Amino acid sequence: MRAVGGGPVRGALLREPRLLLRLCAWSVAETAPALLVGLAVARAIDDGFAAGRVWTGFAWLAVLGGAWLVAAVGARQVVLTVGAIVEPFREDLLGHVVGGALRRSAATGNGPGTAAVARANLQVELARDALASVITVVRSFAFTVVSVMLGLGALAPEVLVLVLPPFVAGLCLFLVSLPALARRQREFILTDERTAESLADMAGALRDITACRAERRVADDLGRQVRLQERAGRALAGVTALRTASLAVGGWLPVLLILVGTPWLVRGGAGAGVILGALVYVTQSLAPALGNLVQGLGMSGVKLRVSLERVLRHGAPPLPAVERRTPEDAGVRLRGVRFAYGPHAEPVISGLDLSIGDGDHVAVVGPSGIGKSTLAALVTGVLTPDAGEVLVGGVPAELLDPASRVLIPQEAYVFRGTLLENLTYLAEAPAEAVEEAVAAVGLTALVTRLGGCSAEVDPGLLSPGERQLVALARAYLSPARLVILDEATCHLDPAAEAVAEEAFARRGGTLLVVAHRLTSARRAGRILVMDGTDVRLGTHDELLASCPPYAELAGHWNPAETQELVP
Structure with a gap:
């Protein structure tokens, strides 16, 4: 993706550094529950309800509730800030498309077709939406992981030994499989679009097809396109198995290790609240964050790359400039x-x-x-x-x-x-x-x-x-x-x-x-x-x-x- 769209994406991110700072600040607020959820649950149980101090337990739960309120405000501001980043990106792409079309039109005398312009605009909208999704997912993943690790460290540092290695292994497995996943996803998207275009062309030419008795030939052509799409889907499904494996290793293996390591944790002084808090950290924050990253980069990242390829191709550099001349008269x-x-x-x-x-x-x-x-x-x-x-x-x-x-x-x-x-x-x-x-x-x-x-x-x-x-x-x-x-x-x-x-x-x-x-x-x-x-x-x-x-x-x-x- 860097080779194709790194320039526009990097420009959108670095256009206004203050927006990135604002995004980071509100991301801290949005991921406050990820930092406190396990710690609050553990303290509410061990220091509150299990110890007979009911109001202490409710106080910790109230802290967690307050964190969710702060997260709600942060989530709203994150959406607004992401919008402020991606809208200029959209305008840049539209300017690229329109400028390229006008330059080619001026050089050749032939204006771009309405359908071609509409398709280019659609790709711009898809690129804008995909970039917003990628920014949201990657930002959320990074801040959630940091919050969970800080929370686990404050709760029981020894739990990190059970959680961190499988999580890192699952993340690495996903990153290693990402190029292949991106290729398969791209091929599936393209074959799906070609199938849809072929069906639309066939539907619009039914009378001509019948008049020319070309039903069998058209059916064979459509059949070949459908089979290509089927093969692309099967190939994508095969690579998707690696994505599922990375989620299992990075998101759910830590749960199993915490359960298996419970006796060890208890011997080290951990109570029931600590065990439950660690499980809450993994199941409610860490595993969903990894899942969103895998899904977001696997889908939105590929859509961003494909859309940028088409947008940049549509707005390709103009034909060589032609020297314009002023006539001596108007004859x-x-x-x-x-x-x-x-x-x-x-x-x-x-x-x-x-x-x-x-x-x-x-x-x-x-x-x-x-x-x-x-x-x-x-x-x-x-x-x-x-x-x-x-x-x-x-x-x-x-x-x-x-x-x-x-x-x-x-x-x-x-x-x-x-x-x-x-x-x-x-x-x-x-x-x-x-x-x-x-x-x-x-x-x-x-x-x-x-x-x-x-x-x-x-x-x-x-x-x-x-x-x-x-x-x-x-x-x-x-x-x-x-x-x-x-x-x-x-x-x-x-x-x-x-x-x-x-x-x-x-x-x-x-x-x-x-x-x-x-x-x-x-x-x-x-x-x-x-x-x-x-x-x-x-x-x-x-x-x-x-x-x-x-x-x-x-x-x-x-x-x-x-x-x-x-x-």
Whole structure:
């Protein structure tokens, strides 16, 4: 575990030494009963009840009761302190996962899958819980053992001769078997997860399996996975026998030795209370502490190691850094561009040549699924063409400085924070510029309703149209000379859409709009028509006369009803 996760674990433990000191102090309070239980029982019997001094016996039992009250307070504080240690550990791991995912996304243009991120977050939570369990178990074991040994020493030092050697032998047996136990436990966890994943995949593909008549092959594959899990379980059970043996030697052999050695202890002056107190020390404190250690390290320690392996792998170092470049202008040029989603898929875009001058306003229209959003992603460098090149101001799109272009997708992103933080996320802007952007894109009503730009924003309480307006104002304030609106106004009414698009047209720079309505297309200087086999670029009137696909799209539009452009 040290090789894989020692760094994060050690960092969590040593981040704030005062937390370790607090943990040790409250651990002393929590294990007070382990120190007093045997001594109090022995004194209550020998000096109290057996000697006819009933109140003395009750006094010793009252001391033990007080120790339990102190232990209750200590246990609560221990839980809080362990939480204070492991929560920053969790935040570090989450930062590692998210940072690694964002760096890879920035370097490759491909964002991490939702399922992959969810699995990584689950592993972070498992690692946090496992670390808390390991800290709790190891701390409790150490303080309990010290307390028991001190208590036995105060009660009858000769009892240590009967208890200490078998306890140390049992502990050593467990530590020797721990590496093998960890390996077997890890293999069992992994095979169990693979079996669950295989069953989930099979359940989700039952129709396809039946259609392809692959029932037998799938059943054989699942059978092999189940047999692997069975073998892993049997191997784990074999090693677990060593764990049971270590508990027997370290936890219960001392009980037998105390009973066998009772005559010797009595000859040395030990009374019935001493014998009973020694047995209480072993059975109520020492044996449970060893059992918890064996169980905790055998399970939680392995879970911590497996979880850290996955978390650290998910947040692996980023790909080599790519030098980003600032284009000379915001003109866009595509030459022989081809792109397909997968090596065996039909190309969405093939042989595309296109030139958009610096400062042009171009609308992209076409049926749904024809490749308009793909074109937007290629121009911004989010996707890389399979063939050809995409240049912005002479710079390959994938090498663009992010500050030189901005893409607003259909689902606008608004994060929790103030409205001002959302608006100035892409650029530092003075209050006057923010006010100008708010007024330009039509965000004034929302700002007034929220109570000003300093108001906190809850994205869940904003409508889709309001989120789009926030994203539009954010893009308006950015320094980007190339702005691409990929149906970024689809949740606005036609009047609000006109206000926003006209604001960007006045703003300057190159504007590429994936149009949602024909009114949006007609506001553009030129229109790019995509129909799957050809692309045409021209004005509205030119395309009506020379491009049947555009004329057909325009025929579906009723100005009185302001219907969407795509049928």
